[in-house]
Amino acid sequence: MAGLVVIDLERAADERGSFARSFDAAEWEARGMATCVAQCNLSWNAVRGTLRGMHFQAPPHEEAKLIRCSRGSIYDVAIDLRPSSRTFRAWHGEELSADNGRMLFVPEGFAHGFLTLSDDSEVVYQMSSSYEPSAARGVRWNDPAFGIKWPESPAMVSSRDQSFPDFRW
Numbered sequence: 001m002a003g004l005v006v007i008d009l010e011r012a013a014d015e016r017g018s019f020a021r022s023f024d025a026a027e028w029e030a031r032g033m034a035t036c037v038a039q040c041n042l043s044w045n046a047v048r049g050t051l052r053g054m055h056f057q058a059p060p061h062e063e064a065k066l067i068r069c070s071r072g073s074i075y076d077v078a079i080d081l082r083p084s085s086r087t088f089r090a091w092h093g094e095e096l097s098a099d100n101g102r103m104l105f106v107p108e109g110f111a112h113g114f115l116t117l118s119d120d121s122e123v124v125y126q127m128s129s130s131y132e133p134s135a136a137r138g139v140r141w142n143d144p145a146f147g148i149k150w151p152e153s154p155a156m157v158s159s160r161d162q163s164f165p166d167f168r169w
Contacts (some may be wrong), residue, residue, distance in 0.1 A: 002087045003107035004078055005033065006094055007066075011101065022068065022103065023126070033105055034064035034128040041125040045072075045116045049155025053113010054079060054139045054164075061135035062108035064128040072121030073097035074114040075151050079139065082109035083169060091148050096123075111139050113161075115150055140164040 009020035025035040043052065054077065057063050067076055079091045095117070096102050106112050114123065138161065141148065145167040 001078070001080055001090055001092045002082075002085050004080075004092055004110070005031075005105040007103040007105060009101040009103070020101065023066065034107065036128045037126045039127040039130045041127065043123040043125070045121045045123070046119065047156065048116055048119050048121075049152065050116045050121075051113065051141055051150075051154035051157045051161065053077065053161060054111040054141055055113060056081060056109075056111040056137050056139075057129070057132060057135040058137050059135075061129060061132040063131075064108050065106040065112055066103055066126040067096065067106065067112070067114075068101075068103040068124050069096040069098060070122045070124050071098050072116065072118035073099070074116050074121055074123060076104050076114045077112070077148055077150075078104065078106045079111040079146055079148075080109070081111055081139070081169070085109070089146060089167075091146050093148070093150075095151075113141055115152070115154055117151070138164040139167050143167050 011018040011020045029035050074096050076096045077093045080087045094104050
């Protein structure tokens with residue numbers, strides 16, 4: 001999908017464990033990816049089946065995100081909401097886990113959310129801009145306009161995330 005990047009860490013392992021570089025501004029800039037980190041967030045989720053999303057920030061407060069699951073596992077989803085994009089309204093889902101070490105770079109203009117696939121999961125985000133409450137928006141996780149195929153039905157979705165209206169753009 002245009003601008004979305006799945007990142008597999010290159011782990012160097014030895015008797016101590018492993019080491020991996022998760023961010024390199026020069027390399028990312030060369031690939032046209034956002035390099036500013038304005039905010040870091042941590043989401044802890046007690047139970048499997050917790051769904052968070054699909055969230056985004058309206059202009060001029062759009063944010064690129066780098067997402068990694070540091071404990072447990074999640075099914076991470078991004079929807080391209082950029083009207084001028086060739087992948088407008090398309091979605092991509094990726095399993096991110098502490099075991100696979102995979103990360104997802106989500107560019108500005110995408111909605112983002114995830115479903116926990118294990119109890120006691122933790123998700124770490126690096127954001128290109130700070131959260132602006134007045135710009136907070138969302139689309140519904142089960143809106144037929146997108147047809148997202150979740151790996152299982154959510155057990156828990158906040159009333160806010162359930163209440164987003166049908167997508168119209």
